[in-house]
Every structure is written in structure tokens, then in C-alpha cells.
Amino acid sequence: MNVSIIGGGGLVGSCAAFALQAGGIVREIALVDVNQELVEGQALDLLHGSSLTADQKIYAGGTELVKDSDVIVITAGLRRKPDESRLDLINRNVELFKNILADVKRVGTKPGAIVFVVSNPVDVLTYLAMKELGLPPQQVIGLGTVLDTTRLRSMLAARLDVPPTQVSTLILGEHGDSMVPVWSAAQVGGLPLDKFPGVNASLIAEVEKKTRGSGAEVIKKKGGAGFAVGVSIADVVHCIALDQRRILPVSSLQDGAFGLRDVCISVPTVMGRTGVMQHLEIELWPKEQLALTQSGRVLRETVDKVLG
């Protein structure tokens, strides 16, 4: 499995590269960035640790590297400011992103390659990538609410003092203000969350508020998210590389699940070597379904505004 990261010199791209190196599953990691000096430095720094990790090839170069990639991760783009929504970024990121897509198209991609968008606003840019690259929709995904979901699980676990891997739930919808935490599916150690000692409505509201604000909090305190988004990207890449067919809340083109159509948004998605294999529709609480419909509407309106 050969993975390239466009934007690999930046915080998100380099953290993803490090998580992929530590994971030891992919065979080649190619870093691409307009900042040549920076990306060479990142590749060199990773390479220096490679005798202690796995037998992988790690190198930097230009966009032509993507033609040999099985997964092309795009993290290039501007970061939002703490007081800016992810959707506000569209005005600043869309032209830059279109140029990157044009470069990728010019160079060409391997048959079956998966394009994996991380740059924000991720759902809108995933839709744009799908349209501009002309690839089958199952081969174009966005990180969607994978990061929000790990934030929710991790913070709920910390609040309940249980191991994070024992907490199971997910966030659907937009990676942004209209995200939808699915409390109806939340479990701890296989038990319904509301049966767990100490869990009540105010604890749930507190954890939800922290999760919704966590991206802005990290930006305010350290400039931008790195480690958590890095492991989130690696988790999705590993699921593809190993054809694990796990259910992940990635963003992809919807064709009817939950009443969502012609929009890239996160729903429970079976992911494997060929990309999106299936969207799973589960029964939600009516208020969750309503919020998901609204989230789809927000994204659809933004796509219409930006892409005409």
C-alpha cells in the first residue's frame, strides 16, 4: 500500500505521516507540499526513525508522486481561526483546492485509487473532489466526523473514568457546527450509556458541548489539531489497506440513506479496499434524524452557493 499526503509538510499532514509510520502497515509514504524545504525536512525527520519502526519507504517530492498511490490524502489548505466556522473557510480554500485537484488530474491516478480529503470544510471539498476528478463516488471520501467521533468517545471515557476503547458511539452529519452526536447508539462496555452509573442528562450535555467546541479550543491553545487528526487519518487508511470493512463515519456521496441525497456527509459507512462499500441506515431518535436532515441541508446550500 502506497500512500501520498498532499500538504504533508503541514501540521495535519506530518502528524498523519507519523501515525502511518508508527502503524507500520503501509509500505510507502510520499509527502507532497508546495513548501519544498519544509516537506523535505518532515520526510527526513520521519526517515531518521525508520530503523525503529517498520520497513517503509518515506520520501518527499512533487505532485507526480500521486500517480503511484493507492490512497491520496489531501491535507493542504488554510486553517480556520478560532472564531471562524469550518464553512467560513470555503471562501479561502476553494480556489487553492481546485488547483490541487487540477494537478492531481493532470498527473493521473492509479485505477482504484482512493482520494481522501481532510482539508476544510471537508464535506464541501470532498464533494468538489468527487465532481472535479470524475472518479467513481466510492473512491472519494472525506475524514468527515471521524475526528469528532474519537473526541466524543475519548472525552466521555475520561469523564466516566473508563478505558476509551470501551466507549462506543458516533457523530454523524457535517464536520462542523451542525454535527449530530448519536446518543441513541451510545454504549459503554456493551451496556446502554444511560444505564451506566453516574450518567445523566447534564453529564451528556457537558460532554457534547466540550466535543462541539474542541476543534476551536485546540486551535486557540496550540494553533491547530495535529495528533488526534493524524491518528484519525491513519485509522481510515489502515481500514482501507487491510480491507477491514469496519463501520466508520467518513464523509461520502449520499444516495438516499437517512433521506440524504447528492451531498457528501458522514453516515455509518462500511469501508474496505475499494473505498465506500455500503451506507448503513440505523434508526435514530426523531430529534437526531431531524438534526441530520438539517445538517445535510446546510451542506447542500453551501455546495450550491460555492459551486453554482
Ligand SMILES: NC(=O)C1=CN([C@@H]2O[C@H](COP(=O)(O)OP(=O)(O)OC[C@H]3O[C@@H](n4cnc5c(N)ncnc54)[C@H](O)[C@@H]3O)[C@@H](O)[C@H]2O)C=CC1
Ligand atoms: N477534517 C478534519 O477533521 C480536520 C481538517 N483540518 C484542515 O486541514 C487543513 C490543513 O491544516 P494544517 O495542517 O493545520 O495547516 P498547515 O498550514 O500546517 O499545513 C498546510 C500545508 O498545506 C501546504 N499547501 C498549501 N497549498 C498547497 C498546494 N497547492 N499543494 C500542496 N501543498 C500545499 C502548505 O505549504 C502547508 O504545509 C486545514 O484546511 C484545516 O482546517 C485540520 C484539522 C482537522
Ligand SMILES: CC(=O)C(=O)O
Ligand atoms: C480544524 C478542525 O476541523 C478540527 O480540529 O476539528
